[in-house]
Amino acid sequence: MSIYGENDKQGQYWNEAPGQSWVSNDTAMNERLETISNILFEDLDVIGCNNGLDIGCGAGSTTRRLATIMGNQARVTGLDISEKLLALARSHPEISRKNFLQADAQSFTFEPASFDLAISRFGVMFFENPSKAFQNINSAIKKGREMRFVCWAPLAANDFFLSPLNTVVDITGLTFADPGKEPGPLAFSDRSYLFSILKSAEFSSINIDIVETSISTKDSVEKNASLLMEIGMGSRAIKEAAPTDEVLDEIREAFVVDGNKRLQNGLISYDATIYKVSAVA
Numbered sequence: 166m167s168i169y170g171e172n173d174k175q176g177q178y179w180n181e182a183p184g185q186s187w188v189s190n191d192t193a194m195n196e197r198l199e200t201i202s203n204i205l206f207e208d209l210d211v212i213g214c215n216n217g218l219d220i221g222c223g224a225g226s227t228t229r230r231l232a233t234i235m236g237n238q239a240r241v242t243g244l245d246i247s248e249k250l251l252a253l254a255r256s257h258p259e260i261s262r263k264n265f266l267q268a269d270a271q272s273f274t275f276e277p278a279s280f281d282l283a284i285s286r287f288g289v290m291f292f293e294n295p296s297k298a299f300q301n302i303n304s305a306i307k308k309g310r311e312m313r314f315v316c317w318a319p320l321a322a323n324d325f326f327l328s329p330l331n332t333v334v335d336i337t338g339l340t341f342a343d344p345g346k347e348p349g350p351l352a353f354s355d356r357s358y359l360f361s362i363l364k365s366a367e368f369s370s371i372n373i374d375i376v377e378t379s380i381s382t383k384d385s386v387e388k389n390a391s392l393l394m395e396i397g398m399g400s401r402a403i404k405e406a407a408p409t410d411e412v413l414d415e416i417r418e419a420f421v422v423d424g425n426k427r428l429q430n431g432l433i434s435y436d437a438t439i440y441k442v443s444a445v446a
């Protein structure tokens with residue numbers, strides 16, 4: 166097995182340039198995802214929870230929030246495949262450095278039934294074998310306790326992904342191949358497929374709510390355009406199209422023009438639709 170367990174490809178991905186982009190844009194992404202974090206944590210029952218797990222915790226924004234909610238006596242672990250992102254997570258003093266663990270959630274040998282709660286903000290859609298990964302996560306959670314995560318609904322309902330993607334496709338002529346159920350942001354956008362994966366992993370009381378929300382930023386249109394060059398479906402398409410510097414400038418300018426159209430009361434906003442998922446181990 167590689168140092169990335171059974172997810173070598175994604176391990177490399179999140180430890181190379183894309184992981185670095187998430188490090189560089191951590192504050193900017195936390196601002197954009199704040200509403201979605203609120204949805205993730207809404208009504209979360211932490212009574213009697215002493216040991217929490219944040220799966221695919223990235224730079225640890227939700228791990229810190231979970232720790233705050235659970236209180237001083239509780240222990241919280243942030244697990245992620247990316248050392249780059251964990252280095253940033255460990256730089257925050259609120260949680261002990263040793264509570265951030267570099268591991269593949271699919272193949273890591275968890276202490277059985279050791280967590281009272283597991284959460285994730287967009288950190289569970291990148292498994293080669295999702296059924297096996299969720300079985301493994303299930304084994305780590307005490308029987309009767311909750312796993313709660315958010316993931317993306319279909320591309321068509323997510324302007325933050327669709328709009329930059331369409332821009333890149335229009336300018337480069339790239340033929341966009343729907344990634345289907347491949348590991349990636351949209352892997353669980355088919356709700357019944359997601360349900361079947363969680364069922365196969367022996368979760369019960371599976372609830373998948375469709376939540377319409379938005380992604381907003383106070384960033385300038387130029388700064389927002391730079392972020393879209395690095396994160397999201399537009400950036401993935403740019404990587405695939407490998408355009409010249411001239412075409413890259415054209416794409417960036419198109420992102421600026423689109424940002425200006427969206428700008429209202431100092432905010433650039435995109436419609437977003439997510440699934441808020443709750444299941445019991």
Ligand SMILES: C[S@@+](CC[C@H](N)C(=O)[O-])C[C@H]1O[C@@H](n2cnc3c(N)ncnc32)[C@H](O)[C@@H]1O
Nearest residue numbers: 172179221222223245246247269270286288291
């Ligand atoms: C879209 S980012 C979300 C990061 C963080 N949860 C947030 O909301 O800022 C996806 C995260 O999942 C992590 N990840 C991907 N595959 C993983 C795996 N097999 N095991 C653990 N973490 C994984 C990535 O390294 C990355 O940090």
